[in-house]
Amino acid sequence: MMLMAERQLKILGMIQDNGSVQVEELAKKLDVSHMTIRRDLEKLQKDGLIERCHGGAVNKTEVNYAVKSVSNHTQKEKIALKAAEFIRGGTTIFLDAGTTTYEIAKHIMEYENMTVVTNDLEVALLLKSSRVELFICGGYIQKSTGSAVGYYATQMMENFRFDMGFFGAAAINEEFHVLTPTIDKAFLKRQLAHQCQQSFLVVDNSKFNRQGMNFINKLSDYTGIITDHEFKETEKTLLRKEGARIITV
DSSP states (O other): OOOOOOHHHHHHHHHHHHSSHHHHHHHHHHTHHHHHHHHHHEEEEHTTSSEEEEEEEOOOOOOHHHHHTTTTHHHHHHHHHHHHHTOTTOOOOEEEHHHHHHHHHHTTTTSSSSSSESSHHHHHHHHHSSSSEEEEOOOOEEEEEEESSSHHHHHHHHHHEEEEEEEEOOOEETEEEESSSSHHHHHHHHHHHHEEEEEEEEOOOOGBBBBOSSSEEGGGGGSEEOOOOOOHHHHHHHHHTTTEEEEEE
């Protein structure tokens, strides 16, 4: 029989892989009672690792930068290449924290008369050796992702205006709501998208059909969604009605 600690590690792994889990699903896969699963989830929530939701749990922490940088790397490169087609010299752009936006940054290293603002330490370090004018957002640093978030970040960024912005996301659920585990990050992302004349969500297929605690935006709130995700025809019809523009790579 599986030890409690081993079982809870498996539960954590499933939540990190899928963004969320259901009690019934966990009970079947781990061959234990619903009550046992609920006790496990209560313990994991008490330890600050997950957040309970109706019928299950969602991820409370984000995958660290090192893991994200190698996950779906080829897809991220393709998405970044497509995103770069929309970028012109002489503009001011915002690059959100994330490994896909890091790939976008590689394509603008030689641009002149361009201003880039980012809240990602890795993106800033990369662009430090580029030709672009560079601003980095201050504030509390979420060490696992290397991104600036929180009150000071929000205050610094509120007066900026951008020609375009490129945003990542931790999760997109079945209703096409863009979600993140971190409330400070959700607020900052939502605010900055409104400060861009054009805003693009850059997300690979792994971010879809996942859950997160905090709502950021709907897909239709962005100028375009650049992704390798394959939508069903019914989903395409629904998204068109909502005004979402899907740019497939």
